Amino acid sequence: MxxxxxxxxxxxxxxxxxxxxxxxxxxxxxxxxxxxxxxxxxxxxxxxxxxxxxxxxxxxxxxxxxxxxxxxxxxxxxxxxxxxxxxxxxxxxxxxxxxxxxxxxxxxxxxxxxxxxxxxxxxxxxxxxxxxxxGFFLTMSERRPMVTLKIASSLDGRTATHEGHSQWITGEAARSRGHLLRATHDAIMVGSATAIVDDPELTCRLPGLEARSPVRIVADGRLRLPLTSRLVRDAKKTPVWILTLPGGDARRREAFEGCGVTLIDVEPGEDGVMNMRTAMEAIAARGVTRVLVEGGARLAASLIREVLVDRIEWFQAPKVIGGDGYPAVAALGIKKAGDAPAFMLRGTAVAGGDTIASFVRGS
Structure with missing residues (x-):
């Protein structure tokens, strides 16, 4: 077996x-x-x-x-x-x-x-x-995909310096492992701030696995992503979906769609921002069972808060950036340590000089 x-x-x-x-x-x-x-x-x-x-x-x-x-x-x-x-x-x-x-x-x-x-x-x-x-089981039981949160940080949980510099916190071996994660998921997702600041490709660039690049998804409620970004320019080659609030500027929506981007309207929650559980259900309805989330901090916090993160792959470099650096996860508003979402360690690995810890959601 x-x-x-x-x-x-x-x-x-x-x-x-x-x-x-x-x-x-x-x-x-x-x-x-x-x-x-x-x-x-x-x-x-x-x-x-x-x-x-x-x-x-x-x-x-x-x-x-x-x-x-x-x-x-x-x-x-x-x-x-x-x-x-x-x-x-x-x-x-x-x-x-x-x-x-x-x-x-x-x-x-x-x-x-x-x-x-x-x-x-x-x-x-x-x-x-x-x-x-x-992921397949969750689409049947909860109508949503499995969510893996991938974090690359320093030992103190910082993803960038106070000036926003983040390349490269982890080494080449760890980055290759990150690309392998992309190849084993149906979609890769980032927040709009990450997409705008980093202008990533979000493809799998391991030799021989280039064709296994997943669907690229950006959570962008206000359609702030530049039309000149790498994701938009490449949308007709490797699919790009944008999760956004309904009722955005019609001409901007038309421009994105003309570039080959698929827009997915997600109704807001009581706070006026996109409801991430609704977003995940919309993603699952399009046949996705496994989503890899790579950034940023606010998206990670939103998904953790809504109990939507099933696994965490935490890549840590042996460096300390300090409290003025950018955190891997934004504020969750937790008052007592006992109320913090719990995850269980499933295994660890070494990639060059970095470590990778794999966690699953606790019961």
């Missing part, structure tokens, strides 16, 4: 709105167990992992065991159900993780297999399977 999960991971950032699934087909032979088929969800979501693995295994699938990182689908979509394909191929046993949260499946895939005499084992590596496809 660990192999199936590793195969599934290859699809992250490329298969939305579908889940990223892996499948391994194993036969027991005189010399021992042998993998005869491997597959994972292909770009765009088709073909599914089981179909790819069965194609790889061919006739050797008959009587074999299939390890699948998510319940095989049971409904007729653009292709036939994967549960039916496994049955037709003569698979004797299916080892699965957790049920597909899609209401059209939700246990029916496992039931279909069992009804045809296939031995089914469930809940193997279930926690790992949920973590891998958390």
């Amino acid at each position: 660990k192999t199936a999960l590793a195969l599934a991971e290859r699809g992250l950032g490329r298969v939305a709105p579908n889940p990223a699934v892996g499948c391994v087909i194993v036969r027991e032979e005189e010399a021992g167990f042998r993998i005869v088929g491997r597959g994972w969800t292909q770009p765009g979501g088709r073909p599914h992992a089981e179909t790819a693995a069965l194609r790889h295994a061919g006739a050797l699938a008959k009587g074999a065991t299939a390890y699948v990182s998510l319940e095989p689908c049971s409904h007729q979509g653009k292709t036939g159900p994967c549960a039916g394909a496994l049955i037709e191929a003569g698979i004797a046993r299916v080892v699965g993780t957790i049920a597909d949260p899609n209401p059209e499946v939700a246990g029916r895939g496992f039931a279909m297999l069992q009804a045809k005499g296939v031995d089914v084992t469930e809940n193997v590596c279930a926690a790992d399977a949920y973590y891998l496809n958390e």
Whole structure:
């Protein structure tokens, strides 16, 4: 199953709105167990992992065991159900993780297999399977994508000096890891201030992964982003969406759309600014399951305040900038330490001279 999960991971950032699934087909032979088929969800979501693995295994699938990182689908979509394909191929046993949260499946895939005499084992590596496809699960349960907040800061949590200088706080190895994060998400998001000051490209520039650049999203309620920015100039090549308040200047909206930018109207909350939960629901409705947020401090604070941040990837350079530098997260208005949003450490890594700490939202 660990192999199936590793195969599934290859699809992250490329298969939305579908889940990223892996499948391994194993036969027991005189010399021992042998993998005869491997597959994972292909770009765009088709073909599914089981179909790819069965194609790889061919006739050797008959009587074999299939390890699948998510319940095989049971409904007729653009292709036939994967549960039916496994049955037709003569698979004797299916080892699965957790049920597909899609209401059209939700246990029916496992039931279909069992009804045809296939031995089914469930809940193997279930926690790992949920973590891998958390974005897909959240779109089903909360109608929003999974949000990863990526922060690059000094040891004291500063992202820039008091004069606004931020290039480069972390080193080249850490920046490469940041680009890999981009490749595994469906969209990358920044606030308008970050987009204006840094004029970023927000693309994946790792050699060989350039085509995996995600949709670029800017939270810009007042359409302040210059039409001459890199994001706007490149919008027809790599998609750019701007989240904005409805009723903005008609000529400016027309100019953005003429440049290939997609404008998404987001109703304001009681404070008059964009409601970020509504914004995330609008993003999910367009097929995005995983969003990487890279800045700035006010956007990060807004998402944390609304309990929308599911993971934090904190890149720290061994430097101290001081209290007059720009903070990674703007004010949250917390009065007691016990009221602060809690995150749990999942793991750490070293990238050159920098460290990366991975956190998940606490319960």
